Amino acid sequence: MSSLPTSLTGAAAPGAQESGAATPGAGTQPLSPATAQQAASQRGPAPGPHAVPSPTFSPLYQQIKALITRSLQSGEWKPGEMIPSEMELASRYKVSQGTVRKAIDELAAENLVARRQGKGTFVTTHHEDVVKFRFLRLVPDEGEPHYGASHVLECKRLRAPAEIARLLDIRTGDSVVQIRRVLNFSGESTVLDEIWLLGANFKGLTAEKLTEWKGPMYALFEAEFGTRMIRASEKIRAVPADETAAELLSVPVGSPLLSVERVSYTYGDRPVEVRRGLYVTTRHYYQNDLS
């Protein structure tokens, strides 16, 4: 175990390695990686030979995955960049390529990285088309999905109201950034967004920066503020337009709008954004696949 990084060693396998470990494969030469495998099979408290199989068992590849995730989070490999090859990672972590592969498989399934055969494995980014439309599900009845023009109405720092604070897992009154904007799709005001961001993560965010930025807002957040949105959870309802929304979206007061309340999370499932969107769904619809 001494060969593994401190983070792994210290957190997961406090005990020493087992004794009669048969090495897999040919069965003749005792390979060093066998120790890693043994270590992976018995961790948690009280790792004695006859202890219960440890309630907090975690397979090796999960630990490797956690280590890779940490490197992603720390910015060792930035969005769009290639991460080390499977062989390199295998030798770095002193495990087999297959184990690294399984770790990366899961990261790819979670869209944290993307594999490209013959090229390498790359950190995903909100600049890519594929990723963009994972977070914008509004599709026009006619024509291709596209990104509308953003018109920022407001961007200011304020103290978090109780409800927002609860969703962001901070205290009421903590600093947040509030943005209000309208999205135009082919000339029609279609989306009215009200956004709250964790103040600590978005120091220096201004309406100007938002306005100057061409492209998805999440791409700006990732490039300029090092905060990457990994997943989000939405609650969707049909609501009547109030006066403000009606005016900004050019629809009659009381007409049906799609209300989309989103909480977005970054690494470690930490919430960093709350967003309330009102969508006009006469010429667009919200696309969702159940599978």
Add this chain to the structure above:
Amino acid sequence: MSSLPTSLTGAAAPGAQESGAATPGAGTQPLSPATAQQAASQRGPAPGPHAVPSPTFSPLYQQIKALITRSLQSGEWKPGEMIPSEMELASRYKVSQGTVRKAIDELAAENLVARRQGKGTFVTTHHEDVVKFRFLRLVPDEGEPHYGASHVLECKRLRAPAEIARLLDIRTGDSVVQIRRVLNFSGESTVLDEIWLLGANFKGLTAEKLTEWKGPMYALFEAEFGTRMIRASEKIRAVPADETAAELLSVPVGSPLLSVERVSYTYGDRPVEVRRGLYVTTRHYYQNDLS
């Protein structure tokens, strides 16, 4: 190749096996499965030694997956039942356990099948709670998600209107079954569904059968009609309640409702159901996770 099932042999690998094939593993004893591996690597038209690597390349595990899917579709293993163990399947298809595993991995990811450690791999069924809520995303503001009481208003056979026919990939005028029903959640009419089913697949479906059935409608379809819903695609909008909906859902005319247009697919991505639901979202919301 002669050892593989006819379906695989005929469809995928018309050519003979390669010559200088090194067997994997120790490198001494020539194992028979090597032929399967070789065959897997060169299929499609014109499999000569120097032909281009075949544009329709498909890995072995994908073929195994297709074979397993076929058995699921044919009813060889029914919903809720256990499928043969990985070792059994490996020996049936003359491939290694690892290849079967990878095939099953994908089937599990698509929710066609569920693995249970120590027990086996089971065909998923709409009776299970986990599966139920994959297709019912309406969650109450307070309390746990649950299935409401269904009140069938109507169930009749008719000729498909053009729009429905288009979505079901049949001809206008072909036979379909139409169902209209209301779902009650804790005493409140919350969902008004209008459902069209492929006539050919649902002979003998009556309002009585629907009313007698306790549980998810898809469970009835799977158990009584052998039609299993695998995935669905939904288009969501906010719409005003018309007179009919307003009356059945006890809301004012014009009040906002969530309109959910769903097309459901069975094996082979064949559409078998079109559904238009109107949801009252004052005390419930539609839950969606972006990841």
Add this chain to the structure above:
DNA sequence: CAGTGGTCTAGACCACCAA
């Protein structure tokens, strides 16, 4: 205890890509 899925390794070969 036997059987099942789950993890890990080692090694070979293939497909794809870029230089």
Add this chain to the structure above:
DNA sequence: TGGTGGTCTAGACCACTGC
């Protein structure tokens, strides 16, 4: 041509379940 991910195999051992 070399490097990368992708496929396939073989075999060992572990964790979980139920008899």
